[in-house]
Amino acid sequence: MRLWSRELWRLAWLATLGVCLGWLAGAPGLGLAAGLAGCLVYHLRQLRALFLWLTLRPSxxxxxxxxxxxxxxxxxxxxQKGQRLTQSRLRAMLGRIQESSEAMRDSVVMLDRHGDLEWWNSAASEMLGLVTAHDRGQHITNLLRDPRFVSYFNARAYAEPLTLSSPIDERRILQYQITLYGDDERLVMARDITRLHQLEQMRRDFVANVSHELRTPLTVLAGYLETYEDMAEQLPPRLSKGIQRMQEQTLRxxxxxNDLLLLSRLEIDQGGDDHAELEVAPLLMSIAEDARALSRRRHTLQVEIESKKRLLGSEQELRSAISNLAFNAVRYTPEGSTIVLRWRIEASGEGCIEVTDDGEGIDPIHIPRLTERFYRVDKGRSAATGGTGLGLAIAKHVLLRHQAQLTITSSPGKGASFYCRFPAGRLR
Incomplete structure (x- = not known):
């Protein structure tokens, strides 16, 4: 404000000086115009100096x-100095980010809001075959054309990673993970999991081969034990009791x-060949009847059908998955408990097969690991029930093959609920 006042005083002084000089010359108006013109020339010179400085010599x-x-x-x-300092810091930060990204073994690809390539590190060039001179500005799906990746990219549901082979080397297995950030921009990361994939494949082959080789000796052993059981009256009581225990363990x-072989098949086979539209009500009623036979009528089994929609899937696989849930409810709840099998449509449009009981419940600390192979909440009690510890693992894999999810909720003393949620696209 003080500088503005000074400028006004300077303008007034020049105008006054012009009027005085013009009055002496007999033309005060011309003198006033000359004074104002001098002030205008001064400001124009300063504007010219500002323009030349900003355009030609800003530094x-x-x-x-x-x-x-x-x-x-x-x-x-x-x-200007502050801006240059900020820009210098930003350039240094971007340089460090790029250097750290270059040092990563994982591929890092930055996409704009349209999905076009902006920047990537050298690992992406090696794994994905990206070429800086030609691919910058291209849409990601023009270079990664696998239909599964295109569907994954367009779905915008990136909670789970996607596993595919490299577009330039089918022997190389990559795990893709996309993250949204900024103004709808995306960061694509690809990790080489070839070694892990090979180890997992070796484990599956080992389990499948060992399980297959065990079937023959177990069948022979079971056959001879049945023969000895027919001769139980001719055998000493102690030997007869031992044969009975051997039969129980052989059956186990x-x-x-059988469960290991089924689990191996579910892991290896992509499935989908036997999928058809299923009536859910008869399926649940049949499973409930099998569960009643298992419990010897010591539990109350109820079936509640809240929707007439059919489900697209494999009847054999879904029967196996839901039966495992129902049989577990029978095995691990006390006599007199009520078990409910329910089919309903949720507000989100998803179909849900629900298996609930009012038994003792499960401590929430165990729930994240319940679907692991051979995981048991109570090892002694689980062994006594004759379970294999693979039922929930089988159910989980069956549901994954149907694009479904298994959700478990429970707390001690309040029973347990198992929800099998199927996407709306599988409902008919």
Missing amino acids: DEPPAARGMWGELFDRLYRY MQNLV
Whole structure:
């Protein structure tokens, strides 16, 4: 405000001086115009100096000036210095980010809001075959054309990673993970999991082969034990009791081998060939009847059908998954408990097969691991029930093959609920 007052006083002084000089010459109006013109010329010169400084020599010291123009030059100069310092820091930070990304073994690809390639590290060039000179600005799906990746990219549901082979080397297995950030921009990361994939494949082959090889000796052993059981009256009581225990354990081993083989098949086979539209009500009623036979009518089994919609899937696989849930409810709840099998449509449009009981419940600390192979909440009690520890793992894999999810809720003393949620696209 003080500088503005000075400029007004300067303008008034020049006008007054012009009027005085013009009065002496007999033309005060011309003198006033001359004074104002001199003030205009001064400001135009300062504007020209500002223009030349900003356009031709922005990094030089500002032009020398007094008053309001001098203050303006100083303020602009300080602002420029601050901006240059900020830009320098940002460039250094971007440089460090790029250097750290270059040092990563995982591929890092930055996409704009349209899905076009902006930047990637050298690992992406090696794994995905990206070429800087040709691919910058291209849409990601023009280079990664696998239909599964295109569907994954367009679905915008990136909670789970996607596993595919490399587009330039089918022997190389990559795990893709996409993250949304900024103004709808995306960061695509690809990790080489070839070694892990090979180890997992070796484990599956080992389990499948060992389980297959065990079937023959177990069948032979079970056959001879049945023969001895027919001769139980001719055998000593102690030997007869031992044969009975051997039969029980042989049957348990056969069930374990069968479950391992089924789990291996579910992991290896993509499935989908036998999918058809299923009536859910008859399926649940049949499973409930089998569960009643298992419990010897010591539990109350109820079936509640809240929707007439059919479900697209494999009847054999879904029967296996839901039966495991129902049989577990029978095995691990006390006599007199009520078990409910329910089919309903949720508000989200998803179909849900629900298996609930009012038994003792499960401590929430165990729930995240319930679907692991051979995981048991109570090892002693689980062994006594004759379970193999693979039922929930089988159910989980069956549901994954149907694009469904298994959700478990429970708390001690309040029973347990198992929800099998199927996407709306599988409902008919």
